[in-house]
Amino acid sequence: MSEPTTTDVGAEKTPILETKNLVVGFGDRVVIDGLDLTVNRGEVLGVIGPSGSGKSVTLRAIIGLLPHRSGTVKVFGRDYQSLSRRERLETEQRWGVLFQQGALFSSLTVLENVEFPMREHLALPARLRREIARLKIELVGLGPEAHNLYPSELSGGMIKRAALARALALDPEILFLDEPTSGLDPIGAARFDELILTLRQALDLTVYMVTHDLDSLAAVCDRIAALGRGKLLMVGTLSDMLGADDPWLRDYFGGPRARHLEKA
Numbered sequence: 001m002s003e004p005t006t007t008d009v010g011a012e013k014t015p016i017l018e019t020k021n022l023v024v025g026f027g028d029r030v031v032i033d034g035l036d037l038t039v040n041r042g043e044v045l046g047v048i049g050p051s052g053s054g055k056s057v058t059l060r061a062i063i064g065l066l067p068h069r070s071g072t073v074k075v076f077g078r079d080y081q082s083l084s085r086r087e088r089l090e091t092e093q094r095w096g097v098l099f100q101q102g103a104l105f106s107s108l109t110v111l112e113n114v115e116f117p118m119r120e121h122l123a124l125p126a127r128l129r130r131e132i133a134r135l136k137i138e139l140v141g142l143g144p145e146a147h148n149l150y151p152s153e154l155s156g157g158m159i160k161r162a163a164l165a166r167a168l169a170l171d172p173e174i175l176f177l178d179e180p181t182s183g184l185d186p187i188g189a190a191r192f193d194e195l196i197l198t199l200r201q202a203l204d205l206t207v208y209m210v211t212h213d214l215d216s217l218a219a220v221c222d223r224i225a226a227l228g229r230g231k232l233l234m235v236g237t238l239s240d241m242l243g244a245d246d247p248w249l250r251d252y253f254g255g256p257r258a259r260h261l262e263k264a
């Protein structure tokens with residue numbers, strides 16, 4: 001399954017992530033059947049598809065949390081499966097992940113959550129680790145009053161920001177975001193979109209973002225990959241998507257909630 005439609009974005013295109021013929025399934029069921037997908041350095045790729053189409057499963061397979069049945073996942077130019085344990089750990093330090101529900105450790109404060117990846121991967125003095133965690137928390141727009149709060153004391157938007165600060169803890173080159181704006185009100189979601197754009201600019205990030213949010217697609221994404229029926233339906237810009245023939249894409253981008261995108 002090759003990428004059916006691709007429009008060039010930007011002059012330089014260096015793949016940072018490539019899946020080739022990726023197959024992922026559970027028991028008798030194949031969820032993703034031969035996915036070829038490329039994410040180029042510096043771009044924001046939005047991944048869309050109907051509920052249950054395998055967006056999260058694909059993300060988890062790419063970052064090695066789920067085994068794949070066949071195919072390859074190349075990150076930073078190397079086949080992740082073929083790496084030694086040490087090399088995998090080194091690779092994992094070069095990406096950050098924001099899971100759908102934030103996945104913060106409930107028994108740790110915001111500050112401790114953000115410090116956690118540094119504790120695991122870097123031999124830093126405690127004071128420096130804490131200082132870096134404070135900077136990351138500031139970077140995502142949370143005030144010092146959030147430092148000592150536990151996840152149960154945070155609003156949905158604060159959880160997303162704290163989880164983003166943790167994902168940024170190790171200065172990743174690529175950020176994986178699983179529905180970063182779900183559960184946020186429209187103002188909170190728009191602010192989060194702005195934050196992603198600012199961080200991408202400031203930190204030179206590549207972003208792989210699973211989303212249902214049409215506004216995020218329009219505001220943040222350079223290209224969009226649409227999954228459906230176990231395969232890649234289409235890859236392209238928003239304007240490519242607006243002209244798509246696929247019935248699901250026509251419904252998705254032609255529905256009442258997408259009307260404003262035509263004018264965007």
Ligand SMILES: Nc1ncnc2c1ncn2[C@@H]1O[C@H](COP(=O)(O)OP(=O)(O)OP(=O)(O)O)[C@@H](O)[C@H]1O
Nearest residue numbers: 026031049050051052053054055056057058210212
């Ligand atoms: N651990 C698992 N065991 C068995 N089936 C699973 C497992 N995880 C996911 N699935 C199945 O894989 C399919 C794809 O799930 P996935 O979570 O990737 O969907 P999605 O596209 O992210 O959906 P949504 O938009 O609703 O979040 C679903 O049918 C789901 O039930």
